[in-house]
Amino acid sequence: MQDYYNKAESNLKKFWGFDAFRPGQDVVVKSVFDGNETLVLFPTGGGKSLCYQVPATVFEGMTLVISPLVALMQDQVQALKAKGVSATFINSTIPSYEVEQRLVNARNGMYKLLYCAPERLKTTLWEAELPKLNIDLVAIDEAHCVSEWGHDFRPSYREIRTSLESIADETRWIALTATATPEVQKDIVESLGFEKPNVISRGFSRPNLKWWVVKSEKKKQKLEESVKKGAEKGDGLIYGGTRKNCEHLAERFSRLGIKTEAYHAGVEPEKRKAIQQRWITGETPLVAATNAFGMGIDKPDCRYVIHEEMPYSLEAYYQEAGRAGRDGDESFPILLYRGSDYIKADERLDQSYPTLDELNHAYQILCDSFHLAVGSEMQESRSFDVEQIKKRGKLSYGKAMSSMRLLDQFGIIAMQQEVKPAVGIQFTLGSSGLKTFREKCNNDEKAEFTDKLERMFGSMAFHNIIQLDEDYVLDKLGLRRNTLVKALNVLMQNDQILVFEMHKERTLVKVLEARSRKLPFTKKEVESHRNNLFRKLEQMHGYVLTETCREVYLRNYxxxxxxxxxxxxxxxxxxxxxxxxxxxxxxxxxxxxxxxxxxxxxxxxxxxxxxxxxxxxxxxxxxxxxxxxxxxxxxxxxxxxx
Incomplete structure (x- = not known):
């Protein structure tokens, strides 16, 4: 074990540039090397990922990482590759032939880490490949998704142990979460079949955070006062609820002399990246954002986080407010509250939560929009427009989106929002025809460009449109987007050797099982999930109402x-x-x-x-x-x- 740990410290320095593990991380890493079933409870920003990423570089075999967050797994794989650590992911957003190829590569020992969405473990392809994979560690990220009492319950998480039963006793196990109440911890341990778990917690104490609730009917005035005071301390973040409100707040505080930018899903991806970077460097001292902001963003010196609206759960609030003061210096999480906020949140939750009949109706409309017959399966993810569900189902926007999120949580569909822009290409010539085109082409630059495209998009692009991440393509070709579009247009319209598509950021959906006439769960299951959401809201309201120490309330929770x-x-x-x-x-x-x-x-x-x-x-x-x-x-x- 000591040899393993020494190698881990060496790799921590080699790949990540850190001289030593943080307190708590070292204990977790040693527990993993000792072969203990390990449950990690670290707060947001506590460095959970390194607890399995570093051991993964030490083990001879591969580490399987189960994660429900497609965008985050893609970002983590990209970051690992940049550090020189071999990693990849498989989920519903990539074509089945590419999934198959990555599993073959994994079987051949090409990756140290394989990120996988939980629903993939139930596919026949995975079941066929599992015995051939050398898995030394199974890491379950966002482990609170295992529990029906968690704030982000996903039924597919409860089947992880069953899906991996054939290797369960031969591999190491680690589960990690930033937000788990005692009942959720108990549920995680039982569902994953941990017999003697080593529970390692860094606690939920953040002594540098000054938790504050401002109760007032004049929220606009109090928000302005809070931002002005906060700006004296340093940079900050406002969670503004809606896109429209974030835009309004950015304009309002910029007029007051505090440079503020709005961040939400409606902002172009490149612009969002630039906003993040300007905030991290301090060029933009304040961002007004929806709750889409924060995933994977690390700004240690954020001095204040203001919630203009009460979140729906303490888990969400603790994670978002906890983005303040990660450097350990005094910082202020502030929640603005007026008397009607709880009633409005309760009504909004009630009005947006679908009944079982409405949920089933939304599912059937979704399948119809994909021209999916009963008993048929979807092969690939496709773009999804919530307006179709809203109009044809005669549902409100909130209820239509809630239906999609519930279907996603219950493992009926896989939905990926804010999918990065992509380039799709299909060659209209065969491989030999394309080779002849290059040989007869009088333009060496064009011939080289075509050769790069063929190598990048692969042989399957002779049969289907193959999509690749736009950033990846531009980086590999060393081109700007407009230049790429012009070049592809020439090859499509003048030379007629390919067709191409440029996809903007979008939502992708895949129905995971063959279409059925009725959803495979009961009214009781739907209502149980609904009741849990209302219970979470009530507990959040209790934090606002408590007249004793707020940190005690949070830590007790x-x-x-x-x-x-x-x-x-x-x-x-x-x-x-x-x-x-x-x-x-x-x-x-x-x-x-x-x-x-x-x-x-x-x-x-x-x-x-x-x-x-x-x-x-x-x-x-x-x-x-x-x-x-x-x-x-x-x-x-x-x-x-x-």
């Missing part, structure tokens, strides 16, 4: 019951400043006795004890600090004895 009042969130500072409200020992005893009988909210404790609100809050804070009481995340705003 994620299972850290040892948390004590932080002393620097808005609630702690408010109670500290009110010196006259410090409760006497008999008042603390009175609150203790009331909680001994049953759990209560602050309002109930005020009524039962006839004490003022400040004294009740102080007493509850004292009991939390002394580890005698805690929040009850399953019943927001209530407190129980430990």
């Amino acid at each position: 994620f299972g850290d019951t040892s948390a004590k009042p932080c002393g620097h969130c808005d609630n702690c500072l408010r109670s500290e400043s009110d010196k006259t409200s410090v409760p006497a020992s008999e008042e603390i005893e009175m609150i203790y006795e009331l909680l001994k009988q049953e759990q209560h909210s602050v309002e109930e404790l005020c009524h039962l004890s006839e004490l003022g609100k400040n004294k009740v809050v102080q007493a509850v804070q004292y009991l939390i600090k002394e580890e005698k009481a805690t929040t009850n995340p399953s019943k927001p705003g209530f407190y129980v004895l430990i």
